[in-house]
Structures are given as structure tokens and as C-alpha cells.
Amino acid sequence: MRVSDIMNTRVFTIPPTTILQEAAAIFDRNRIDGALVVDGSGHLIGLITKSHLIKAQAKNQMDQQVDAVMTTSVFTLRDTVSLSELQRPNRVFSYSVFPVVDSENRPIGIISRTDLVKYLSEKSLRLAEEMQAVLNAIYNGVIVTDAEGIVTMFNRAAENLTGQNAVNVIGRLVDDVMPNTGLRRVLELGAPELNQKQNLGNCQILTNRSPILKNNKIAGAVAIFQDITQLSAVAAELEEVKSLKSTLESALESFFENIVIVDKKGYIKMMNSSYGDYLGLDQHDVVGKHVTEVIDNTRMHIVAATGKAEVAEVQRIRDKDCVVTRIPIIKDGEVIGAVGKSLFKDLKDLKAMARQMNTLQHQLEYYKEELRKVQGGKFTFDSIVGKSEKMEWLKTVAVKAAKGNSTVLVLGESGTGKELFAHAIHNASGRLHGPLIKVNCAAVPENLLESELFGYDEGAFTGARRGGKPGKFELANGGSIFLDEIGDMTLAMQAKLLRVLQEKEIERVGGTKPVKVDVRVIAATNRDLEGMIERGDFRQDLYYRLNIISLQIPPLRERKEDIPLLSSTLLKKINNQTPHWVEGVSPEAMEILMEYSWPGNVRELENILERAVNLMDEEALITPDNLPPVLKKQHKNKDVDEGGKHLAGIMGDTEKQAIYRALEAAGGNKSKAAQILGIHRSGFYQKLKKYGLSV
Structure with a gap:
């Protein structure tokens, strides 16, 4: 044990300029018998006890400062000193109190002589008990x-x-x-x-x-x-050894593999019946013969002489290629013989097993990939839809960021796709086969967030699971952790997260030992962190630690050129979830979508399209009538053409004429007409119904 194991860390320190009357009040208030005197830098310079105060009181000197009466000759200890060293003749026994200081002579604990005596007494008693236990054993x-x-x-x-x-x-x-x-x-x-x-x-x-x-x-x-x-009893043990030898011989006989044992000079001491049958010999007749006289191309005598094992070697025996292993037998550090074993009596058996192992390996890789899909990210950069200049540049930067291990901060309004970027970065990184653990910091109650992130040990609090529970950082070890809504984290949790980012280790709630973690942090928020820093709601040092690589995802209103492509992609997803199949968005409806400001971004676009599809009857395209009123309010009517007809009417007439021409070309066959127009048959019937056409 060391000094740090028994020292009391509850240390009271006072400056040397403290008046003795004030020191007495401190002693009484804290119920202590002494205090350590430190200078302005916290360095130990003396010790004052009740004895000093009593003497000063007797002399009516309580108006003096502590440094006038304190003991300056103080024997200090380091917390790393072994307690066994203190048992040697030493002036340590001349003092009643021993301050414990660090390398800079700053107090970190205190030990009384009573503590030392108690430790030595307990140790002596323990040694006596151990000695008695040894003798009784x-x-x-x-x-x-x-x-x-x-x-x-x-x-x-x-x-x-x-x-x-x-x-x-x-x-x-x-x-x-x-x-x-x-x-x-x-x-x-x-x-x-x-x-x-x-x-x-x-x-x-x-x-x-x-x-x-x-x-x-x-x-x-x-x-x-x-x-x-x-x-x-010893004689009985010898009989037991003989019985054991007989059992081992029987066990060798029961092995399917060929086994032979030779002495140090290569003479056969034992061979099982399987090997004898394979050679066409009686295994008892070969005992005492040199192994080279019995087995073709053997190296058993060489292994017995050199003591070097030969594992999985190919040996030609009786016109067959066998896979054999030769192991030296060592006793008391000396080679006394060797044992040989034929793993495969024919190389064909090995090849068959290799094929089976290859099949199992492919199955293993398949299941590992399936597990990665469950634990890892769902999306890649191919999942991020957008051909606008801003999105193309942003994806290029994100791909470069994914190659490293630095922290990534994803910024953007709600619904812009921050989580998609987090998944894509993980899947494009070297941590691809590790887990991607996702935590919504705003969704977890403040009093549970610490244990959720860092886990807890058994007994950490009432109701704690037996054996404790690993936190999200431990679960993400070797992979990535996505901290969404990081801006909603309290200042206290921000400080603990900063320590994890700096030290690369976490400490469970109720735990005493730090746990090293290898985790890449991807954080995201829709809040203005710089503004929060100015208001004191977000730590500036944490912001700098998170903002190593920053990705600012543009809102949908700043990349409206992506709306057609996004709509097409989202409709494919929605069609798989609803019974009604929609082919796309009409030009009139697309015009409205392009004019809308999209405060909810891509998530709002998906919701509006899903609403439209669920409220449609048999229409093939989403029209302005299917869109919510809030979008149509912002829509501005376009100028009509010279004849006063709207664009929708012109397109409708054109579509009718195209249908008539297709039906004429198909001889009235509606299926062929749909093929000519390049649309689905159900969509063709919807258009016939829309225009009231009956053929």
C-alpha cells in the first residue's frame, strides 16, 4: 500500500496572515485539531495546531498572525511513498501529523500517527493470520x-x-x-x-x-x-499412474487420426492401431524399431533431435499425400522424444474441408455485412439528392472530411438532411464496419443524458441495472457517434463532452476508472452556436473543438433547382408506402412548388407530397388541386396567352390530341396506345377518365 491509500483528503489550509483568533474560530467551526499553512501559491510553509492556539491564549497573544506561532519544520510525505518504507527507522515517528504534498509542495492530504499505527497493527495481525493459515494448510x-x-x-x-x-x-x-x-x-x-x-x-x-x-x-x-x-498412499498413487497410462493408451487407440511416438533417438515407443492399419502392419511389432524403417519419408527422428516442431507438412506415405504434424516432447526443459499425428490421411480430405471452410467464410462475410447494415449508417452520399452547385460542392467537402477522424459539425435548418450527411460520412470513412450510434441530445431528459452517453456502474443510483450499463460512447467504440441537436445540451454536459473529446476517454456515472474510447464524433444542430456563445449558452472551447470541419447545409429555398429531382425521388419512396401510384408532378403544381419558400425544407416537401398522394383518387400526376392551401396562396397567376387560355388549358388540349393520335395508331387498343405514349396502362386510363374520352 501507498500513502495515498490511507491519507485523509479532507485538508484545511489557511494563509500565514490569518489572525490566531480567526484561526481558532475556523478550528471550532470545522471541528478540527490543526490546519496546514500555505502561501499565496498554495505551497505548504507550516503547520498550526490547537496546542499553538492554547499557548497563545495563555500568553494573551491571540491578536498575532499564524506565522508568528506556527511550526515551520514540517515532515511531509509524497502520496506515492510505500507505507512499508515508513516502518524503517525514520524521523517520521517524531511527528504526530504528516502532511501529504504533490510534486510542487501543495497539500493534497494528511495522515495522523494514529492512522500509521492502525495500519501497522492491522498489517501485523494480517501477517500472523496468514502465517497460521499457511501452517494449517x-x-x-x-x-x-x-x-x-x-x-x-x-x-x-x-x-x-x-x-x-x-x-x-x-x-x-x-x-x-x-x-x-x-x-x-x-x-x-x-x-x-x-x-x-x-x-x-x-x-x-x-x-x-x-x-x-x-x-x-x-x-x-x-x-x-x-x-x-x-x-x-504413495504406492496407491503409483497404481493410479499405471491406470492412467493404460487409459491414455486406450485413448490413443480410439483416435481416428494416425499417431506415433518416438524417443529422442527416433525409435518408436508407441503407435496406435489406426496408423498400423494404414501402414498394413501390427502396431505392436513396430515398437522398438527406428521410425525410418517403418514410415516413408518420415522426419520424426529429426524433430526429436532438433526439438523444432513441424506443423501441417505434406508427406508422401504409401503413394498418398498426407498432412502431418510433428511436435517435440519436452520434459524439464529437455527434448525426450516426439509425437507425430496425421491430420489428413489424404490431401483430398484437406481440399474438401477447404471448400467447406470457404463456403462458411462467405456466409460469415454475408452475416457481417447484414450486421453492419443494422448497426451502421443507412445512407451514403449517393442517397443525398441534389445537383445544384451548392450541394455538389458540399458533398465534395464531406467526402474529403470522411477520410479522416476529425470531428465534424453539421449545421443547417431543420429538415435539410443533417442526419443523411452524418450517415454518409460514417459510411465513407475507415470506420465503415464499426457502429454508428445516434443520440438526440434534445430528446433525452437532462438528468439522464450523462448516463445515456457515458453509462453507469452497478450501484451508481437507485434502480441501476446489476452489472452497470455501457453508454453510447462505449457502444460506438471503433465507429462513430452522431450527436444531434448538440445546441440543446446544458453547460454542465458540454463541459463533460469537452473532456471526452480532449482525453479520448469516458468515466461511467458512479465509476472510478476512466475507459478509453476510439470514437469519431459527428455533431449537428439547427441553432446559431456563435450567437449562443455570445449569450453564454454555449461553451466557446467546445465550439472550437467541434468546429474542426464544418458543413453548412443550405435550405431548400436556396437550391430550388433541386426540387424536381427531389420530388421524383421522394415520390418513388412514397409510392412504395401507399396503394396509389403517382407518376409525377404536373407542370402547374411544380411551378407552385418552385415558388414556395419552404420553411420546413426537404422534410416539408416530403410531407406535402405524401399528403397529396394520400388525398388523390386515380390521377396519375399531382396537380395544384392536390396541394395544400398555404402553397397556393403564394402562387402568382401567369399571363394568359393571346387567346386568353391558360397554360394548363393549352397543355390539356395537346395531351388530348396526343391520346387521340395514339389510339388511332393502335387501332383503338388502349394497352398499345399507352405503350406508344410511354406511360403506364393505369395512368392512360386515368387520363381517359380525366378528359371524358370514351373509345
């Missing part, structure tokens, strides 16, 4: 006496062999307990007596007696004895 009987022949130790085996209880033996003269132990003679002569036989009751024991020397003086004697009738 010894199979042989042990008797120990002091220099006067008084029994001081009598272990459990001695109790069993003598039939006497240690309580009744310890403290008595050894001759009164066991008259023929010979320990008195050892004490007088100081010479050991080894391998002495003597009778003990109805059995005979073998004993060793030795003097105990301390500073070249006889301090006692010890006798260790054993009932030699136990030798019969």
Missing part, C-alpha cells in the same frame, strides 16, 4: 518452540497426528506435551536432526528437527513430522 505436522522450550505454534496437522488440541499445547513446555520430540536437545546443542524416526502413539513418524537462529543466537526450534504410514 501444510500436510506435515509442525511444532515450534521458543528458546526456553515453550510451544509457540502447533498446526492442524500436528493436532491430527498427536490427537492433542493446539489450545491445550501452546504455552506449555514441549517435553510435557511430547516427551520424545528431541527439541530440547536441539535447543541445547544447536544442531539439526534430520530424517529421524520415532513412535507417536500407534504410528511411526519421520521428523526433521532444526534450531531457529536469530542474530546468530538460538531463538527456538521447529520440528516437522509426517506419518510414514502414508507411504502406502
Whole structure:
């Protein structure tokens, strides 16, 4: 143990300019007997105790400063010092209190002499208990006496062999307990007596007696004895060894593989029947022969001589290529032989197994990929729809950012696709096969966010799961973590997150040990972080740590040229979720969509299209009538043509004429007419109904 293990970290410090009267009040208020005196830099310069105050009170000097009466000769300790070092002769025992300081002489703890005495007492008691436990675990009987022949130790085996209880033996003269132990003679002569036989009751024991020397003086004697009738047990063990040898031989015989054992010179000591049958020989007849006389192209004698194993080697035996392994047998650091095993009696068997392993490997890779799809990101950069100049540039930057491990901050209004970029960055990075863990910081209650992110240990709070629970950062180890709505995180949690980003380690709630994590952080928010910093709602140091690579996703109103492509892509997704199939958006409706300001961005566009599809009957295209009123309010009517007809009417007439011409070309066959127009048959029927055409 070290000083840091027993020191009290509750340390009271006061400056040297403190008036003694004020120091006394501090002592009384905090119920302490002393305090450490530190200078303006926090360095220890002295010690003041109640004794100093009492002496000052007796002399009516309580108006003096602490530095006038304090003890400046203070013996300090470092928290890394071993407690065992303090047991050596040292002036440490001349003091009643020992401040513990760091490398810059700043107090970090305190130890009293009582603490040291308690530790040393407990350690001595523990050592005595351990010594007694060791002696009681010894199979042989042990008797120990002091220099006067008084029994001081009598272990459990001695109790069993003598039939006497240690309580009744310890403290008595050894001759009164066991008259023929010979320990008195050892004490007088100081010479050991080894391998002495003597009778003990109805059995005979073998004993060793030795003097105990301390500073070249006889301090006692010890006798260790054993009932030699136990030798019969040894004989029984030998029989058991023989039985075990027979069992091992039977086990070798039961193996399907070919097995042979040779001695150090290469002579066969054992061969199982499987190998004998493979060679067409009786395995008993080959014992004693050199292995080269029995097995073709063998190297068993070489392995036995060199001690170098040969694993999975191809050997030609009886016109077949076999896969064999040769392992040296080592005993007490010396090679005494070798064992050979034929893993495959024919190389064809190995090739069949290789094919099977290859199949299993492909299956494993498939399941690993499926698991990656579940744990990893769902979207790639191909999933991000947009051909506008801003989106193309943004995707180019994001692809470059994905190649590194730096933190990425994704900014943008709600509904612009920040999470899509987070998924795409993860899937384009080297952490592709690691997990992508997603956390919405705004959705988790403030009092649960810390345990959600960093996990907790067992017993951290009431209701904590047994064994604790890993946090999101631990689950994301080796991969990425997406912290959405980072701007909604409290200042307290911001400080803890900053430490994780700096130290690359987390500490569970209720835990004491930091846990290293290898996680890439991708954060996102729709809030103005710089404005929050000015208001004091967001830490500036955390912002700089997050803002290493920043991606500002433009709102939909700034990239309206992407609306047609987005609409087409979203409709494909919506069509798979609804029973009604819509082919696209009419030009009139698209004009309205292009004019709208889109405060909800892409998410709002998807919702409006989904609403339109669900409210449509049999129409093939989304028209202005299918759009919500809020969009149509902003729509401005276009100038009509010279004949006063709107563009929609012109397009309707054109569409009618195209249908008539297609029906004429198809001879009235509606399916062929739909093929000519390049539209789906159901859409063709919808258009016939729309224009009231009946053919």
C-alpha cells in the first residue's frame, strides 16, 4: 500500500496572515485539531495546531498572525511513498501529523500517527493470520518452540497426528506435551536432526528437527513430522499412474487420426492401431524399431533431435499425400522424444474441408455485412439528392472530411438532411464496419443524458441495472457517434463532452476508472452556436473543438433547382408506402412548388407530397388541386396567352390530341396506345377518365 491509500483528503489550509483568533474560530467551526499553512501559491510553509492556539491564549497573544506561532519544520510525505518504507527507522515517528504534498509542495492530504499505527497493527495481525493459515494448510505436522522450550505454534496437522488440541499445547513446555520430540536437545546443542524416526502413539513418524537462529543466537526450534504410514498412499498413487497410462493408451487407440511416438533417438515407443492399419502392419511389432524403417519419408527422428516442431507438412506415405504434424516432447526443459499425428490421411480430405471452410467464410462475410447494415449508417452520399452547385460542392467537402477522424459539425435548418450527411460520412470513412450510434441530445431528459452517453456502474443510483450499463460512447467504440441537436445540451454536459473529446476517454456515472474510447464524433444542430456563445449558452472551447470541419447545409429555398429531382425521388419512396401510384408532378403544381419558400425544407416537401398522394383518387400526376392551401396562396397567376387560355388549358388540349393520335395508331387498343405514349396502362386510363374520352 501507498500513502495515498490511507491519507485523509479532507485538508484545511489557511494563509500565514490569518489572525490566531480567526484561526481558532475556523478550528471550532470545522471541528478540527490543526490546519496546514500555505502561501499565496498554495505551497505548504507550516503547520498550526490547537496546542499553538492554547499557548497563545495563555500568553494573551491571540491578536498575532499564524506565522508568528506556527511550526515551520514540517515532515511531509509524497502520496506515492510505500507505507512499508515508513516502518524503517525514520524521523517520521517524531511527528504526530504528516502532511501529504504533490510534486510542487501543495497539500493534497494528511495522515495522523494514529492512522500509521492502525495500519501497522492491522498489517501485523494480517501477517500472523496468514502465517497460521499457511501452517494449517501444510500436510506435515509442525511444532515450534521458543528458546526456553515453550510451544509457540502447533498446526492442524500436528493436532491430527498427536490427537492433542493446539489450545491445550501452546504455552506449555514441549517435553510435557511430547516427551520424545528431541527439541530440547536441539535447543541445547544447536544442531539439526534430520530424517529421524520415532513412535507417536500407534504410528511411526519421520521428523526433521532444526534450531531457529536469530542474530546468530538460538531463538527456538521447529520440528516437522509426517506419518510414514502414508507411504502406502504413495504406492496407491503409483497404481493410479499405471491406470492412467493404460487409459491414455486406450485413448490413443480410439483416435481416428494416425499417431506415433518416438524417443529422442527416433525409435518408436508407441503407435496406435489406426496408423498400423494404414501402414498394413501390427502396431505392436513396430515398437522398438527406428521410425525410418517403418514410415516413408518420415522426419520424426529429426524433430526429436532438433526439438523444432513441424506443423501441417505434406508427406508422401504409401503413394498418398498426407498432412502431418510433428511436435517435440519436452520434459524439464529437455527434448525426450516426439509425437507425430496425421491430420489428413489424404490431401483430398484437406481440399474438401477447404471448400467447406470457404463456403462458411462467405456466409460469415454475408452475416457481417447484414450486421453492419443494422448497426451502421443507412445512407451514403449517393442517397443525398441534389445537383445544384451548392450541394455538389458540399458533398465534395464531406467526402474529403470522411477520410479522416476529425470531428465534424453539421449545421443547417431543420429538415435539410443533417442526419443523411452524418450517415454518409460514417459510411465513407475507415470506420465503415464499426457502429454508428445516434443520440438526440434534445430528446433525452437532462438528468439522464450523462448516463445515456457515458453509462453507469452497478450501484451508481437507485434502480441501476446489476452489472452497470455501457453508454453510447462505449457502444460506438471503433465507429462513430452522431450527436444531434448538440445546441440543446446544458453547460454542465458540454463541459463533460469537452473532456471526452480532449482525453479520448469516458468515466461511467458512479465509476472510478476512466475507459478509453476510439470514437469519431459527428455533431449537428439547427441553432446559431456563435450567437449562443455570445449569450453564454454555449461553451466557446467546445465550439472550437467541434468546429474542426464544418458543413453548412443550405435550405431548400436556396437550391430550388433541386426540387424536381427531389420530388421524383421522394415520390418513388412514397409510392412504395401507399396503394396509389403517382407518376409525377404536373407542370402547374411544380411551378407552385418552385415558388414556395419552404420553411420546413426537404422534410416539408416530403410531407406535402405524401399528403397529396394520400388525398388523390386515380390521377396519375399531382396537380395544384392536390396541394395544400398555404402553397397556393403564394402562387402568382401567369399571363394568359393571346387567346386568353391558360397554360394548363393549352397543355390539356395537346395531351388530348396526343391520346387521340395514339389510339388511332393502335387501332383503338388502349394497352398499345399507352405503350406508344410511354406511360403506364393505369395512368392512360386515368387520363381517359380525366378528359371524358370514351373509345
